[in-house]
Amino acid sequence: MKLRLISVLKYILLLSLAVLLLYFAFKNVSARTIFREMLKADFVWLALSTAFSFIALISRAYRWKLLIEPLGYHPTLKNTTYSVMVGYFANLAFPRLGEVTRCGSLSTAEKIPFNKLLGTVVVERVIDVISLLLCILLVAIIEFNRLGNFFKKNLTDPAISRLTQITSSVTGIIILAIASIAFVVLLLLVVRYTKRKSGSKWTNLINGFIKGLASIKHLDKPWLFVFHSVFIWFLYYLSVYVCLFAMPFTNGLGFAAALFLLVAGGIGMSAPVQGGIGAYHLLVSQGLLLYGVPLENGLSFATLLHSLQLVTVIVTGSAAMLLLFIQRKKRATHLAPVKSSL
Numbered sequence: 001m002k003l004r005l006i007s008v009l010k011y012i013l014l015l016s017l018a019v020l021l022l023y024f025a026f027k028n029v030s031a032r033t034i035f036r037e038m039l040k041a042d043f044v045w046l047a048l049s050t051a052f053s054f055i056a057l058i059s060r061a062y063r064w065k066l067l068i069e070p071l072g073y074h075p076t077l078k079n080t081t082y083s084v085m086v087g088y089f090a091n092l093a094f095p096r097l098g099e100v101t102r103c104g105s106l107s108t109a110e111k112i113p114f115n116k117l118l119g120t121v122v123v124e125r126v127i128d129v130i131s132l133l134l135c136i137l138l139v140a141i142i143e144f145n146r147l148g149n150f151f152k153k154n155l156t157d158p159a160i161s162r163l164t165q166i167t168s169s170v171t172g173i174i175i176l177a178i179a180s181i182a183f184v185v186l187l188l189l190v191v192r193y194t195k196r197k198s199g200s201k202w203t204n205l206i207n208g209f210i211k212g213l214a215s216i217k218h219l220d221k222p223w224l225f226v227f228h229s230v231f232i233w234f235l236y237y238l239s240v241y242v243c244l245f246a247m248p249f250t251n252g253l254g255f256a257a258a259l260f261l262l263v264a265g266g267i268g269m270s271a272p273v274q275g276g277i278g279a280y281h282l283l284v285s286q287g288l289l290l291y292g293v294p295l296e297n298g299l300s301f302a303t304l305l306h307s308l309q310l311v312t313v314i315v316t317g318s319a320a321m322l323l324l325f326i327q328r329k330k331r332a333t334h335l336a337p338v339k340s341s342l
Contacts, residue, residue: 019278026281029296037247037300045246046304049239050312056235057316060084060124063228067120068112070218075110082320083109089317092275092310099125105324131233132266139263142256146290147263237262243305249297250288257291265305275313280306 026034061081068075087102103117140147219225241258244250250257264287268280281302288298 026299029299033296034300034303037249037297038304040248041246041304043246045242046308049243049246049305050308052235052239052242053309053312054316056232056239057081057084057088059228059232059235063225063232064120064124066219066221066225066228067123068117069220071112071116071120073110073112073116075106075112079106079109079324082324085313085316085320086324088313089321092313092317095272095274109324109327127229131229132263132270135233135259135263135266139256139260143260146260149290233262236266240265240305243301243308247297247301247304249293250301253291253293260290261287275310276306 058077058081061084062077064084065075065077065080068080083102083106086105087098089098090101091098099118099121103114103121106112107114107117136147237258240262241255244253244258261284264283265276265280268283269276271279273279281299284302284305285295285298288301289295293301
């Protein structure tokens with residue numbers, strides 16, 4: 001009951017944060033102007049961007065399959081793809097729920113232990129973080145001044161400003177103290193719950209999880225894994241780059257701008273809010289400001305690109321859930337005992 005309450009409160013808090021970020025992104029612009037600018041988009045380029053994103057999704061599913069195979073299981077590419085789609089869909093409801101959901105989906109479809117799958121997904125997440133950091137490093141080399149100004153304006157200065165405001169007032173100090181105490185209490189509750197549930201079941205869970213993490217050491221095709229890790233982010237880059245041609249105010253920005261926006265969008269999507277809502281719009285529009293694109297136009301581009309990704313995730317995720325359900329029903333019907341007529 002306590003954990004359920006904590007989950008609900010966490011969901012409300014993160015959703016509130018997303019709404020707050022959306023407010024900060026759109027507070028000085030006209031929604032009508034943004035919508036009007038979005039209608040000017042060339043949908044051929046948007047379709048091409050969607051195609052690149054979809055291929056990246058299949059490549060991600062194949063890379064996950066490569067990670068699972070050293071554990072002694074050989075899931076089909078179809079089921080790993082469906083599970084990845086369902087995972088992205090689940091992330092729209094609750095950040096990081098997608099990792100658990102996709103493991104649960106594939107575990108049910110292929111009879112693979114959930115804990116081992118979770119370990120492989122953690123490996124994937126580590127690879128993604130490293131990939132994003134490498135992209136940031138590449139942008140730092142190519143667009144050093146812009147990147148420095150971007151981080152200073154959107155991350156460093158706001159954080160220092162908010163911290164100064166909080167610590168300069170008695171109310172702020174009290175709120176900070178209450179938040180710290182609440183965090184400690186929450187941590188103690190989690191530790192207590194874990195101890196109460198300790199035993200052979202949890203030992204097996206942890207052991208399976210560790211095996212999943214170690215799967216990267218035993219890859220049958222390591223170079224293919226590396227290829228797909230690079231290929232996924234190259235496709236992400238292409239999906240952003242071709243989108244620049246969809247809008248009249250971004251079609252002359254070029255390769256470096258696309259890489260910069262990939263990094264800004266990647267950081268936004270990594271924010272602990274549902275589907276990167278708010279954070280993505282704020283960071284991408286501010287990034288475009290550095291390239292001379294007005295705020296309203298930048299928000300139009302950010303909203304269009306994010307909406308495109310959102311629609312893709314909803315459509316593919318819903319379809320994958322339906323297909324997995326149909327597949328499960330067929331298997332259950334096939335395995336059901338036949339009643340004798342005698």
